Amino acid sequence: MHINAYADKYIIEHILFMKEKPHSFWIQKAIALAKQGQTPFGALLVNTKDEFITAYNTTKLNGPTAHAEMNVIRQMHLLDYTETKTLRLYTSVEPCPMCMSAIVWAGIGSVIYGASIDDAAKYGKQIHVNSSEIVSKSWLSIQIIHHIERSLCLELFE
Amino acid sequence: MHINAYADKYIIEHILFMKEKPHSFWIQKAIALAKQGQTPFGALLVNTKDEFITAYNTTKLNGPTAHAEMNVIRQMHLLDYTETKTLRLYTSVEPCPMCMSAIVWAGIGSVIYGASIDDAAKYGKQIHVNSSEIVSKSWLSIQIIHHIERSLCLELFE
Numbered sequence: 001m002h003i004n005a006y007a008d009k010y011i012i013e014h015i016l017f018m019k020e021k022p023h024s025f026w027i028q029k030a031i032a033l034a035k036q037g038q039t040p041f042g043a044l045l046v047n048t049k050d051e052f053i054t055a056y057n058t059t060k061l062n063g064p065t066a067h068a069e070m071n072v073i074r075q076m077h078l079l080d081y082t083e084t085k086t087l088r089l090y091t092s093v094e095p096c097p098m099c100m101s102a103i104v105w106a107g108i109g110s111v112i113y114g115a116s117i118d119d120a121a122k123y124g125k126q127i128h129v130n131s132s133e134i135v136s137k138s139w140l141s142i143q144i145i146h147h148i149e150r151s152l153c154l155e156l157f158e
Numbered sequence: 159m160h161i162n163a164y165a166d167k168y169i170i171e172h173i174l175f176m177k178e179k180p181h182s183f184w185i186q187k188a189i190a191l192a193k194q195g196q197t198p199f200g201a202l203l204v205n206t207k208d209e210f211i212t213a214y215n216t217t218k219l220n221g222p223t224a225h226a227e228m229n230v231i232r233q234m235h236l237l238d239y240t241e242t243k244t245l246r247l248y249t250s251v252e253p254c255p256m257c258m259s260a261i262v263w264a265g266i267g268s269v270i271y272g273a274s275i276d277d278a279a280k281y282g283k284q285i286h287v288n289s290s291e292i293v294s295k296s297w298l299s300i301q302i303i304h305h306i307e308r309s310l311c312l313e314l315f316e
Contacts, residue, residue: 059263062232063231063232063234063235063264064231064260064263064264064265065223065228065231065232065260065263065264070223073221073222073223074220074221074223076221077221096259096263097255097256097258097259097287097292097295098255098256098257098259098260098263099256100255101254101255101256101259101285101287102222102223102256104285105217105222105223105254105256105285106221106222106223107222125296125297127259127262127292127295127296128295128296129255129259129287129291129292129295133287134255134285134287137255137285137286137287138283138285138286139283
């Protein structure tokens with residue numbers, strides 16, 4: 001099949017644009033945030049223009065509600081968006097039911113995580129209600145993508 | 159059955175002490191807070207000396223995580239306690255899974271509420287994971303007492 005030069009260029013640029021920032025790019029950013037905060041937990045909220053806000057776990061400083069995901073959701077007014085469902089939340093570890101319920105209340109459309117709650121439970125206490133269960137008991141449909149850079153995220157616990 | 163004067167007095171004082179601030183006293187305070195915030199949701203965190211901190215829902219002002227229970231837990235450092243399990247959280251409506259998970263992370267020992275999530279679901283969207291289920295999936299034993307002044311709490315939705 002022949003594709004002319006213009007079409008070639010268009011297709012390549014489109015692919016490059018689509019592939020420019022894959023999920024692993026953002027999860028690696030979440031990992032860097034986790035390390036910055038000296039915890040296993042980093043999170044980003046990203047809009048359709050790939051503008052983003054960041055947070056890490058600050059429970060030692062700010063108390064038990066200051067998980068990375070909660071901290072980033074509390075800043076979401078700083079991000080430019082018209083519909084919350086267009087936002088993606090990236091996090092090094094699957095949101096606990098506190099954070100996942102906050103994601104539901106916030107109406108965020110996609111969640112992408114690295115290690116799972118079951119993974120994290122090998123290193124500390126967890127509430128064993130996974131993110132998809134919270135969504136299934138809500139009024140929303142939220143896309144959940146799991147195990148992106150899982151092994152790198154697991155290394156954060158060690 | 160004969161009870162002597164001293165025993166009578168002791169029993170009565172004990173009852174009076176126990177009854178001085180029954181659960182309904184605190185739930186009525188939660189109801190007053192809810193009305194103050196012009197939402198159905200008010201909460202208090204109380205220590206063993208009956209010192210307490212208060213909050214109501216401020217989601218309109220502070221975003222989706224600002225439920226009454228979250229707002230009160232974020233202030234818990236202001237309260238005097240040695241063990242978090244001695245604290246009681248009173249709330250006009252059963253904590254949603256975000257708030258109940260926060261209560262677990264905070265290690266609060268008792269939760270007392272008025273209306274249930276099922277009650278509240280008649281008036282708006284809810285995540286249908288009840289407070290006892292969150293506790294059962296955690297590492298903690300938390301006392302949950304429900305339906306205190308339920309009808310007064312339900313009136314807050316009307």
